[in-house]
Amino acid sequence: MLSGAISNRLGVLVLLIISYILNSMNLTLKIWRQQNRTAKGGFKTYKVSDVSPDMSFLEMIDVLNDKLIREGEDPVAFDHDCREGICGMCSMYINGRPHGPGKGITTCQLHMRSFQDGDHITIEPWRAAPFPVIKDLAVDRSAFDRIMQAGGFISVNTGNAQEANNILIPKEEADHAFSAAACIGCGACVAVCKNASAMLFVSAKVSQLAQLPQGQVEAKERVLQMVAQMDAEGFGSCSNTYACEAECPKLISCDNIARMNREYLKSSLT
Amino acid sequence: MSLKKIFNSSTGRKAAMGLTGLFLISFLVVHCAVNALIFLNDGGDTFNRGAHFMSSNPVIRTLEIVLFLGVIWHIVQALVITRTNQKARPVAYAVVNANASSKWYSRWMGLLGTLILMFLIIHLKHFWIGSRFTGLQSGMILIDGREYENMFGELKLVFSKGIVVIIYCLAMVSLAYHLLQGFQSSFHSLGLKHKKYTPVVETAGVWFSILVPLIFALMPVSIYFGWIS
Numbered sequence: 238m239l240s241g242a243i244s245n246r247l248g249v250l251v252l253l254i255i256s257y258i259l260n261s262m263n264l265t266l267k268i269w270r271q272q273n274r275t276a277k278g279g280f281k282t283y284k285v286s287d288v289s290p291d292m293s294f295l296e297m298i299d300v301l302n303d304k305l306i307r308e309g310e311d312p313v314a315f316d317h318d319c320r321e322g323i324c325g326m327c328s329m330y331i332n333g334r335p336h337g338p339g340k341g342i343t344t345c346q347l348h349m350r351s352f353q354d355g356d357h358i359t360i361e362p363w364r365a366a367p368f369p370v371i372k373d374l375a376v377d378r379s380a381f382d383r384i385m386q387a388g389g390f391i392s393v394n395t396g397n398a399q400e401a402n403n404i405l406i407p408k409e410e411a412d413h414a415f416s417a418a419a420c421i422g423c424g425a426c427v428a429v430c431k432n433a434s435a436m437l438f439v440s441a442k443v444s445q446l447a448q449l450p451q452g453q454v455e456a457k458e459r460v461l462q463m464v465a466q467m468d469a470e471g472f473g474s475c476s477n478t479y480a481c482e483a484e485c486p487k488l489i490s491c492d493n494i495a496r497m498n499r500e501y502l503k504s505s506l507t
Numbered sequence: 508m509s510l511k512k513i514f515n516s517s518t519g520r521k522a523a524m525g526l527t528g529l530f531l532i533s534f535l536v537v538h539c540a541v542n543a544l545i546f547l548n549d550g551g552d553t554f555n556r557g558a559h560f561m562s563s564n565p566v567i568r569t570l571e572i573v574l575f576l577g578v579i580w581h582i583v584q585a586l587v588i589t590r591t592n593q594k595a596r597p598v599a600y601a602v603v604n605a606n607a608s609s610k611w612y613s614r615w616m617g618l619l620g621t622l623i624l625m626f627l628i629i630h631l632k633h634f635w636i637g638s639r640f641t642g643l644q645s646g647m648i649l650i651d652g653r654e655y656e657n658m659f660g661e662l663k664l665v666f667s668k669g670i671v672v673i674i675y676c677l678a679m680v681s682l683a684y685h686l687l688q689g690f691q692s693s694f695h696s697l698g699l700k701h702k703k704y705t706p707v708v709e710t711a712g713v714w715f716s717i718l719v720p721l722i723f724a725l726m727p728v729s730i731y732f733g734w735i736s
């Protein structure tokens with residue numbers, strides 16, 4: 238009995254090892270390295286071997302960093318936190334696309350099975366004047382925080398939460414507001430936009446509040462102030478290529494941009 | 508909020524592009540309708556009358572000034588926006604896979620617009636300057652005892668050269684792609700998005716972008732090949 242179970246487990250282990258050997262990939266990475274905000278950056282090429290297709294992209298970078306540390310080299314700096322697609326911290330421009338290939342996913346949700354053995358992968362930080370590079374692949378996205386501080390909030394009395402059914406919200410509106418609220422503020426929209434425009438992000442934040450009764454009190458000032466802050470940060474102007482919608486890991490719709498334009502014109506002309 | 512502030516904001520600039528774009532689109536409808544008169548194949552009589560109406564009617568003449576202002580505003584806004592956008596990305600990416608997320612013509616609106624502007628200069632020199640200032644090479648023509656400028660004769664003269672016909676056709680291809688992006692984009696920039704009407708606008712935009720440039724391009728082609736006389 239016991240020996241049968243052991244031999245079964247051994248068999249599984251052998252199979253796993255064989256599949257690992259057969260599937261593991263060797264990759265060449267071209268990564269942007271930049272010591273600090275002011276230093277001049279440049280690309281450096283690294284080889285990583287024995288990459289499992291089941292690894293996430295960030296885990297693959299972990300493997301590289303582990304190797305670099307062992308060799309006494311500076312590891313590649315990159316942002317990450319939740320590693321499950323909800324915090325919006327990971328931000329890599331992989332082979333010319335934010336968060337790499339695949340639809341509706343963040344870099345941490347990207348798996349190495351999306352690549353082939355022998356692939357060359359170019360990894361760059363988000364490129365936009367309002368997102369200066371802090372180090373290597375990590376950029377400073379506090380411009381988004383300042384836009385939120387300019388108007389991305391509602392004023393409510395603190396204390397006990399009121400009865401939920403006091404404010405009735407039609408299901409459809411609640412759904413629209415929620416889908417706009419799904420924005421995780423990663424900045425992929427800015428990264429992919431040929432104009433480095435932040436309109437998808439800002440419009441999602443304007444929309445999620447503009448569609449709810451609680452957001453009406455500051456509705457007029459909100460859109461004006463958030464757009465003014467967005468412009469002051471130096472983001473570009475949207476030219477409706479809709480690339481942001483295509484690359485957004487949360488599939489935020491460009492309809493939000495139209496809504497923001499409408500809210501803006503309504504608020505500024507009245 | 509002051510109007511200056513609105514039009515200096517990114518969202519205001521988009522709205523201005525959309526507004527002027529829609530105005531220029533409305534002009535294309537009128538221009539295309541007058542042009543299509545040549546297909547009546549009546550020796551250009553109706554067309555010449557139409558051209559005369561367009562150049563003499565005081566309302567149209569006033570609108571012509573508004574039209575020029577619209578074109579200039581559209582171009583100036585485009586230049587300002589392009590400059591801001593360039594500043595927003597001072598360091599370019601080494602690898603860009605833009606086709607994965609957007610249509611090429613949506614990214615090349617500036618270039619398409621520049622080609623249209625170059626064509627516009629040639630086109631104005633061919634017809635508008637002669638008709639308004641220097642007089643047409645084809646002079647005047649008598650239709651039902653009344654003298655008209657022989658615009659149809661001018662067409663035949665200008666479109667007798669193959670190279671001119673090719674330039675006009677290429678310009679119409681640029682116009683088609685510019686409209687394909689610009690038509691629905693104008694509505695979007697003005698915040699006009701609606702569950703029911705946006706699909707209609709989008710479909711109308713595609714048809715407009717194909718049909719209007721096609722009718723325009725058919726003019727030099729049919730004259731060159733002698734399909735109308």
Ligand code: FES
Nearest residue numbers: 318320325327345
């Ligand atoms: S690390 Fe949180 S979304 Fe990728």
